[in-house]
Amino acid sequence: MSNTLDLSQFFDTFFDEADELLAQMEQLLLELDVDTPDIEQLNAIFRAAHSIKGGAATFGCFQHLAETTHLLENLLDEIRRGEMALRTDMIDTFLETKDVLKSQLDAYRASAVPDEETFSRICGILRQIADEHREALQGGGSISASPTASAAAVAVATPEVSTAQPAPVAVAAVAPAASSAATSTDTSLPLCVRISGVSGKDAQSLLEEMGHLGRVLGHEQGAESLTVWVDSTCSADDIEAVCCFIVDGDQIGISREAYGAQVPAASPSAAAPTIVAAATPAPAAVQQAAQEAASVVAQAQSTSASDISITSNAAPVAPSTPAAPRAAAKPAAGASGADKENTSIRVGVEKVDQVINLVGELVITQAMLAQIASTLDPVLHDRLLNGMEQLERNARDLQESVMSIRMMPMDYVFSRFPRVVRDIATKMGKQIELQTIGRATELDKSLIERIIDPLTHLVRNSLDHGIETPEKRIAAGKDPVGNLMLSAQHSGGNIVIEVSDDGGGLNRERLLQKAISQGIAISENASDDEVWQLIFAPGFSTAEKVTDISGRGVGMDVVRRNIQDMGGHVQLSSTPGEGTTTRIVLPLTLAILDGMSVRVGQETFILPLNHVTESLQPTSDQIYSVTGNERVLLVRGEYLPLVEMHRVFDVAGAQADPMQAIAVIMQAQERRFALLVDHLVGQHQVVVKNLESNYRKVPGVSAATILGDGSVALIIDVFALARANREKSFSAEALLN
């Protein structure tokens, strides 16, 4: 029965959770104070490693992941129990291990085999740390760990290995949680399984199952309870998993105890040596046991996809088990479980997108109805029109709240930078303090994922070129510790993300020199802004030497391209000696857009409203022709290139006389141009529909939308038009690039 269960359906859940756990682990590792590590944090790191290992081992097909986490977990366990002193180099190793784990996880996710070389290397390093520690322990009494403690540490390794190489029954074990109590006790003792609330029949079948798993030393059967002592090579969670086929996980309690130890209080001394918590009844141990229990609950919660939950709470039938730590464990476990359950649910992105699509449909239908209703006599159809108004309001509210589901806090992006900053600062011998502002600022999920790479690039640039070395900073009379600030804030319908450093700033002279040597045309007395724009030119780098962090000159142009693709733009400001600020302005969402619909011939197009600055009807004295074919429009002293929509999009029957048409002044980045259309129709909020999902990228068009009458209108890609205009050609290639 257990072999037929297909576990692959749980893989995605496991991958997602492991991802989260790794991120959490990294964050905790970075926060950790090497000299006085916080026991809470150490425990949390250990729990994360433990959960990943448990999950990986359960599925049985992620050996690399299971083994790496196993080694990591052993070290973490010794550290959190104070048997090993934490060193900075260990944190580095752990962080590296986390990276390896992440790449292993990614490999598994892509159904590939993780890199064998990095795997054996990192395992080697981890083993070496463990070995060094063991030697130090054996070598002399300099470390205050007692012999029993080290014996316990060795004992930990043995039962855990069995989970890494799962026995057949482990296939069914969805819960990664090893019974924490079992890991800290002697394996030579039999497993004591306590099950509450079972009928006589179930008890019988449970006994039989136990018989298959190992040698049943004896059992006690109460009215509704069963206690079995089994001598088995299976791990506690394997047994628990098997029992779960008959009873619920929370009815089961497993610990290692000598057979007959469950003699009520009469002989507490007999139980004492067998239970670790009871053997060391210090408050610390109680707290630790509580945390372990809590972690088991947390893990059980996280495997909710399987509908099996396992807790190690005290079974009512076992009053003589170490009551103190278990009682403590219970409320803690309950609290952490409740938190997780109430705060969020995990939903597939495609489901959310489906809801968003449907709401988009609703809004379009509503617009269609409104269009029809507007032709009705308001006096005669008073109630209908009132209803329409209400529908419009509700549809808009619904759309807004559905859109907010896709919103994620910027913390998702910012949280990865402490690590980047730490790594680079160490590598470059710089001292850098990272400050983040507006972590709670929300942004659409699709945008937040796409902003990571450009932002990482900007941060690396600031660290590499911006902030100087401590010596240089002291020489310049600045604080040796450089400051890097990341901030995010909403501004109208946009989000503004800033990366600022207090480094040397951009060097105008060097930029100009470099530009001239690279053959980029720029005048000596160009404005600062124009000079700063140079760094966005392809292949432009002012770094004196190429480092592996940045300086290859591929990058800033890619950054700008990426951001433009998201419908945003980049601005730069810099003061020599005081630092540089890069400012990214992005729309909050890509799913809806404020658009202006225009008509050209018989066709309707949508212009993104945030690029429209004004519109006017040109007069003959405003239009000048350049080189015969090109025309410019003079608007308040500024000559703007005139782009005719009907020529770009090859529309028949459009207004050919500019004097009869409307010129819409568009702004793309710092470039302005006049777009010639027949009529302005109106402003709407439109639902953006991807053309690529069923078709392909269309030159000059960023997306499409559905109008109130059900027809499709194309949304103009302003940047592509501006670029194509600059290159003086509207061929499909120029528009696409």
Next chain:
Amino acid sequence: MAAKPQSHHARVEDAGSEFLVFTLGEEEYGIDILKVQEIRGYDAAVVTRIANVPTFIKGVTNLRGIIVPIVDLRIKFNLGKVEYNEQTVVIILNLDRRVVGIVVDGVSDVLMLNAGQIRPAPEFGATLSTEYLTGLGTVDERMLILVDIERLMTSDEMALVEKVAS
């Protein structure tokens, strides 16, 4: 997703496969019915033209909220007169998670053809490469040109799918 078990089923029993038969001019074509999502009338008013594309791409239309490209196979296959009347229909295809519409002169039948009724296609000229044909089907006196529609629609020459970045 639903297509998978069914195509499997067809292979195992060798009971042949079902084809949707449509006409282009005088010719009869057959495509795997499992690729067909629905059939609708053609309404030129709701097809939005796209600039700078091959003529056989009529444009895009709104199919219950999704944007679907419309291809006129008659233009693609060079079938002399192309007119749009009340007989003209659009077959909406579902190909590898993409939805595409094809304009044809009319839909006539759904026929079951077993392996014995399908002959390999001879070499044709350049308009319709043999590469895109499953074969020629014979039903009574009729000849059906069986098209591997998925392969045809995702081919480079249809320019419907973005070329894989090199």
